[in-house]
Structures are given as C-alpha cells and as structure tokens.
Ligand SMILES: [Fe+3]
C-alpha cells in the first residue's frame with residue numbers, strides 16, 4: 001500500500017486502519033461475541049477452548065490469555081472491541097487503559113486526576129521528553 | 130414532506146422511497162423471512178397464522194393472501210422483497226411481473242418476445258396512448 | 259417549516275453514565291462533572307425541542323466489523339439500549355422520528371452524502387450518556403431522537419470538512435420539512451482522550467480550549483484541520499471531535515444567518531480517561 | 543502499480559442465471575442471449591485480469607430494510623453465494639481481495655465518499671450472473687473479485703453524477719496501489735426494464751441504444767441525466783444503469799488519458815422482463 005499513513009509517527013499509538021482491521025478481524029469478532037452472557041460464561045469456564053473456536057493466530061490467543069492489551073492492539077485488536085474482554089473480567093475502562101501504560105492503577109488514576117498525560121514530548125516518536 | 134417527487138406522474142409505477150419504505154417495513158421484512166426454508170414451510174402450512182406473527186396491517190395481510198402484488202406495492206411492498214413470495218409459490222419473475230399488468234401469462238410473454246411494452250404513451254399519467 | 263433552534267456539544271464518556279446509574283453523582287470525583295450540566299438540564303426543559311438529531315458514534319456495539327457504515331441514520335420508530343457487556347443501561351428506550359428521519363435521508367442522499375439507512379439498531383453510551391447528562395433520569399426521554407452514527411472506530415473516519423458540509427446538508431433537509439418542529443442538533447464525543455497504548459491518558463487542555471474557541475468563532479477554518487492533528491494533539495480517540503462539526507455546520511450563521519449565542523460553556527478534567535467538554539449554541 | 547485495463551458492462555438478469563444453471567442455453571429463446579457473450583468469454587480468458595472490481599446491486603438478499611448502505615465495499619476474503627429463495631446458484635463462491643479492497647476503501651473515503659465497509663456478505667445474482675456470462679461454468683472463478691454493492695432498491699439511489707465521480711475516485715485508489723495488478727472494473731444491471739405495476743414489461747430500445755452511444759462517447763454528459771429520466775424512459779428498474787457510470791468514470795479517457803477501444807457491443811430483447819445490454823471497453 002502506498003497510501004499515506006501520517007499517523008505512524010505518533011508514539012505509543014496504533015491507528016486502527018484497514019490493514020489493522022484485516023489482521024485483527026477474528027480477534028475483534030471474538031471480543032464481540034462476549035457481548036452475550038452465554039458466551040462470557042463459556043469463555044470464563046475454559047478460555048483456551050473458547051478461543052480455539054475462533055480462527056485467530058496463536059499469538060493473538062496468547063495475547064488474550066495474558067490480557068496483554070498492547071500486544072492485542074499490535075496484532076489488530078481495537079480498543080472498543082477489546083473492552084468486551086475487560087467487561088467480562090469486570091474491569092473499568094480506566095483500569096484497561098491504565099494497564100497499557102506500564103503504570104500502576106493508582107499511578108494512572110492519580111495522573112488523570114492531576115490533568116492527564118501531557119501532550120508535551122508525546123507528539124512524535126523519538127521526540128525529547 | 131415537501132421534497133420533490135417528480136416520479137409521481139409516471140403511470141403504473143410506484144417508486145419505493147422513504148415514505149413507501151416506512152409504510153411497508155413489516156410487509157417487506159415478512160417477505161424477507163421467506164428466504165429460510167423453515168419459514169417457507171410454516172407459511173405454506175398456515176398462511177394466515179404466519180402473517181399474524183407480523184405487525185402488518187390487515188390490508189397488507191389480505192393483499193399477500195390474495196397474491197395481489199399491485200396492492201402489496203401500493204401498501205409499501207417492494208418488488209424485490211415481494212419476489213420472495215413468488216419464489217415460495219414457485220413463480221418466475223416473469224410470471225410475477227406479468228400478474229401486475231392485467232394480461233394473461235401468455236399475452237405478457239408474447240409482448241416481451243415482441244420487444245416489450247413501448248414507452249410511447251407510457252411516460253406520463255393521462256398521456257394519450 | 260421545521261427549524262434548528264440550537265446545537266448542543268458534549269462528551270459522552272461511558273463512566274459518566276455508570277456514575278449516574280450507580281448513584282455516584284454526589285461523590286467528590288463526579289460532582290464537578292454533573293455540576294457542569296445543571297444549567298443545561300434546566301435549559302433543555304425550557305427549550306422543549308420536538309426532536310433531537312443526535313450525532314454520535316457506535317463503539318463496537320451495534321456495528322461489529324461485519325459492517326461499518328461511515329454515516330448511518332436511524333429511521334426506525336424506536337431503538338433499544340445496547341448491552342455493552344455489563345447489561346443495558348437502566349435508561350428509557352429511544353423513540354425515533356421515522357418521518358423526519360426518512361425525509362432527511364432522502365434530502366441528504368440527493369445532496370451526494372452516501373448515507374446508510376438503518377431500521378434496526380441498538381444505541382450505546384455514545385447516545386444515551388448525552389441524553390442522561392442533558393435530561394437526568396426521567397421515565398421517558400422528553401422527545402423523539404434521530405440517532406445518527408458516524409464511524410470513528412476504523413480509520414479512515416470522515417474528514418472534518420466532510421462532517422461540516424454534511425451538517426449544512428442536514429440543515430437544508432430539516433428546513434425543508436413541512437411541519438413546524440423545533441429541532442435541536444447535538445454533536446457528541448471527545449474531547450481529548452486516548453484509550454489505548456502507552457500514551458493512554460493523554461489530555462490536552464490547550465487543544466480543547468482552542469477547539470471550543472474555534473468551534474464558536476471559526477468553524478469553517480476548524481473544519482480544515484486534518485485527522486493527524488486530532489490524533490497527535492487530542493489522542494487517538496480525540497478524533498471523535500469531528501462529529502461536533504456536523505452539528506456546527508447545521509447552524510444559521512454558517513448558512514447565511516446570524517451568529518449564535520453561546521448559552522453555556524463547560525470544561526473539566528477528568529472523567530475516567532477523558533476531558534469533558536460541553537457547549538450550547540442558540541440560533542438567533 | 544495496479545492499473546485498470548478495461549471495463550465491462552452487462553445486464554445481470556436472474557433468469558439468465560437460471561437458464562444457464564438449468565442447461566437451457568441452447569433453447570431458441572436463450573440462444574441469442576448467450577451468443578452475445580461468446581466473444582466476451584474468450585476475451586476474458588485472453589485478458590487474464592488479476593482482480594475484478596464488480597459494481598452491482600443487492601436485490602434484498604444480503605441487505606434487508608434493516609440496513610441499506612448507499613455504497614458498500616466487500617473487504618472479506620470470500621463471499622458466499624446467496625440463497626434468493628430457491629437455493630443458492632450452483633456456482634463457485636467468490637474469492638475477494640481484502641488487501642486491495644481495504645486500500646480502495648481507505649483512499650475513496652478520504653476522497654469524501656461515505657462508503658460502508660462490509661466483511662460479511664452473501665452475493666446475489668447481481669454479481670454472479672455477470673460472472674457466469676463472462677466465465678461460463680468453471681469450477682472456480684478465474685480471479686478474485688471485489689464486490690461493490692450500490693443501493694438502487696430504496697429511493698433515493700445515488701445520482702448518476704455521484705456514481706461517475708465515484709468511479710474516478712476508485713480509479714485513483716487502484717492506480718495508487720503498489721502491486722502491478724491487472725484490474726478490470728465491471729458495471730452491471732439494466733438495461734431498460736420494469737418489474738412492477740401495470741407498466742411492467744417496459745422496454746425502450748431507443749433509450750438503451752442512446753445510452754450505450756453516450757456511455758462510449760459522452761459519459762460526462764450522460765452522468766448529468768436525472769433519475770426521473772431513467773424511470774420514465776427505461777422503467778423503474780432501469781435505474782440500475784447508474785451503476786454503469788461508476789465503471790465508466792474509472793476509465794483513462796475521462797481521467798486525462800486516451801479514448802478507449804470498443805471491443806464488443808451487444809444488445810438483445812428480451813431476457814425474461816429485461817433488455818440485455820453488454821459492452822466491453824479497453825483502455826489504451
Ligand atoms: Fe466515544
């Protein structure tokens with residue numbers, strides 16, 4: 001593809017575009033299936049078996065099992081879909097977002113209460129912080 | 130609504146627009162349900178009972194029972210949806226189309242083989258034929 | 259004829275809905291957020307709109323990756339509240355306005371906007387949280403709502419310019435509707451926030467403040483801002499702000515009329531991961 | 543880079559598919575129809591396209607009234623053949639080209655066409671009948687196909703002008719794709735026909751002939767023709783012809799290149815209720 005992707009140089013950020021969507025299709029559709037209580041119960045009872053019903057890559061399955069959301073996103077997951085895993089686990093959106101930053105839950109919450117993460121130093125990859 | 134409907138003056142023709150679609154929603158969704166073999170069987174076994182499962186108007190139900198496609202269209206039906214009734218009955222698209230013209234099946238077929246219905250005299254309502 | 263009397267802009271943070279539904283509005287964390295909407299609730303009661311045209315985005319609830327409409331207009335008589343994974347919010351179902359919605363669809367498609375018409379759609383927090391913020395917790399919403407869902411999940415989302423021009427087409431459609439309806443148009447989502455990756459938690463107050471300023475005074479110029487500026491400055495989910503331009507494009511001043519009155523303006527950080535912004539503009 | 547080498551235009555009459563599937567092609571009624579495609583089948587074999595971008599409409603098979611996209615692009619790896627009420631046609635499933643389709647979607651949406659992206663969609667006779675006419679009855683279709691569905695069922699359908707401009711945007715998208723693919727674009731549907739009401743059976747050979755002439759020589763002018771002319775002159779379902787303008791807008795001559803060669807032209811009345819038209823244009 002030779003379309004411009006100007007968003008590739010934003011640090012710590014993955015834009016969910018057509019390429020990512022293609023890669024993450026089954027991962028995201030798996031997440032979507034967790035909107036049904038019945039499926040949530042089956043997933044909780046045996047995560048691996050439930051995941052094996054989906055034509056996802058082994059990497060994607062491992063990322064889900066490890067609840068490694070950054071890895072899920074790198075493999076085509078989208079945060080609004082991945083949020084269904086969080087809902088299944090009883091996690092809030094703030095807990096999920098925080099889990100991707102390398103901060104503890106409390107550190108993240110405190111950062112948000114203090115005005116959030118500054119854009120300064122966070123606009124371009126390699127920019128001096 | 131004050132949108133232009135320039136297509137109101139074409140004889141023997143109903144344009145399936147937003148107003149017709151609103152009116153015919155349940156009629157058309159009923160037709161769509163006939164795409165499943167199971168539903169076709171249930172409809173054939175007891176047409177009236179099957180129709181009563183849908184929030185259609187009594188007029189719409191009567192038009193379906195009578196296979197009066199012109200009436201169905203006047204009540205919001207669209208030909209591509211109504212075609213599912215024809216498929217259920219084992220009718221071809223030509224038989225269905227012909228049934229709306231007041232011609233016999235043979236007359237209609239002969240007209241088509243001879244080049245179809247002329248546009249002459251069929252462009253405007255009230256136009257001299 | 260129907261006319262657009264006002265536009266409302268607001269974030270639609272899901273945690274705000276949860277705080278309301280769980281009775282936490284008086285907690286110190288949430289109290290300032292809800293205080294920002296006190297004026298708005300009274301204002302809405304006084305305004306008595308007949309219909310709200312509500313621009314929002316679905317968050318992988320009504321639409322999976324199976325079908326992703328860029329612009330979807332809800333023309334159904336009613337819309338159920340989505341179960342987003344923890345049960346549907348305990349709020350009233352949404353009553354639509356099929357006749358006006360059908361009219362708008364017909365007009366706007368003829369103006370070369372390639373809408374998807376939707377007759378069956380559950381509405382998620384993107385729509386219900388703004389309703390809750392503006393209406394509180396009534397037994398039924400005060401008027402019919404036309405849901406208008408914009409894809410901001412899978413890139414490319416529509417450009418700010420496209421959204422702004424769409425707003426103008428929606429205005430033209432509403433103003434050509436025969437009944438004398440008092441219609442409001444709401445733009446929701448934003449403000450700065452990022453929900454994903456190591457940069458999650460980004461908040462940019464300077465950007466948000468400038469966005470509000472320009473939305474009021476220079477919407478045409480603002481509509482030219484490219485996606486990358488939203489992503490870089492306001493976070494990957496800050497892109498939701500393009501939806502505010504649809505509502506803004508439908509206002510009188512950018513269609514040959516008088517400047518609007520800024521009836522209310524509010525900004526607060528944080529609500530969960532997000533900066534909350536809110537604005538009410540009245541046509542004159 | 544990928545390039546569009548040719549465009550193909552053809553009716554997609556369901557009865558033609560049935561005649562083929564039921565082995566009736568040699569019957570006197572059908573023989574002249576299939577004869578019109580003999581050249582085309584050989585031509586397609588010789589051309590060996592890598593991908594076919596196939597513009598068609600769904601006939602209430604993939605899309606009910608629950609969701610009606612004006613323009614839907616299929617980005618899935620494969621598409622099943624729809625059961626239109628008498629079982630799926632006995633033809634191969636359709637293999638898509640997700641990467642090129644995704645690229646086109648991304649480019650065209652950024653050019654302000656508000657596509658709906660579809661990853662799950664059964665394809666009906668609108669797509670499979672043209673494939674059968676051009677390929678016969680193979681075990682597998684000769685190359686991947688990108689299905690592009692246009693709403694021509696619920697009015698308002700997109701204008702001819704909008705379709706023509708979309709074709710130009712699709713061309714730009716395809717020509718910016720990195721791999722050296724031989725891409726054909728097909729426009730299907732039409733020609734004059736009306737399937738409903740007392741006027742059913744309308745055929746207008748003069749209109750169809752003029753349409754083919756103008757499609758070749760004056761597509762820009764032709765694109766200005768309003769819907770009502772299609773309906774009045776070519777029957778209510780003749781409106782499908784707007785889809786041909788998408789394919790035509792993607793050709794070289796209307797994008798700064800040389801005029802195409804008319805490789806084949808065919809017209810016959812009737813096939814069931816419909817006038818059959820067919821055209822092959824090669825870029826130079
Ligand atoms: Fe949102």
Ligand SMILES: [Fe+3]
Pocket residue numbers: 554599601668731732782
């Ligand atoms: Fe067709």
